[in-house]
Amino acid sequence: MALLETWRNLAYGNGTDNKAKDKLWEGYFAVEKGIYEKILSNPAEVVTGTVKDLAEKYETEILIMTGFLDGINESLKGYENPIDTMEEDTEVKIEIDPEKLYYNMVAAKAEWLYTLPQWDAILSEERRKDLYKQQKASGTIRKEKKVFPNDPCPCGSGKKYKKCCGKNA
Numbered sequence: 001m002a003l004l005e006t007w008r009n010l011a012y013g014n015g016t017d018n019k020a021k022d023k024l025w026e027g028y029f030a031v032e033k034g035i036y037e038k039i040l041s042n043p044a045e046v047v048t049g050t051v052k053d054l055a056e057k058y059e060t061e062i063l064i065m066t067g068f069l070d071g072i073n074e075s076l077k078g079y080e081n082p083i084d085t086m087e088e089d090t091e092v093k094i095e096i097d098p099e100k101l102y103y104n105m106v107a108a109k110a111e112w113l114y115t116l117p118q119w120d121a122i123l124s125e126e127r128r129k130d131l132y133k134q135q136k137a138s139g140t141i142r143k144e145k146k147v148f149p150n151d152p153c154p155c156g157s158g159k160k161y162k163k164c165c166g167k168n169a
Contacts, residue, residue, distance in 0.1 A: 003051065153165050
């Protein structure tokens, strides 16, 4: 079984009770924050190695590293790691796209990550606000106001909609 499938079964699977999942995620989020603090301290660095090497480098378990790689995969510069087929000896690369990463952290509602102080040296406060607003607006669904037959016509004629543009509707 590939590492990602094992990780997802453990983290999301039905075989684990909620208390165990909560404990797993609590530990994961603490490790994730520590890894991001290191990565964001030197955002231009390209980190490479096997999944096992990276787990050792960031002092965590292989499955936790797998979950981290799954989470960061869409925030990398121009490529994605082969997470679906990843094993311990699979070579992976972490080269972040800071704007994509910040945007995706906001999308994941990971406030403990997008408010890390390391962001101050990477993106201006104004740019972070712009990315935050862009992400929040991307999920907003706007419904056009429904025009009823007796409403004024939206074309501005002054007639009722049913006697104007809504005549043939």
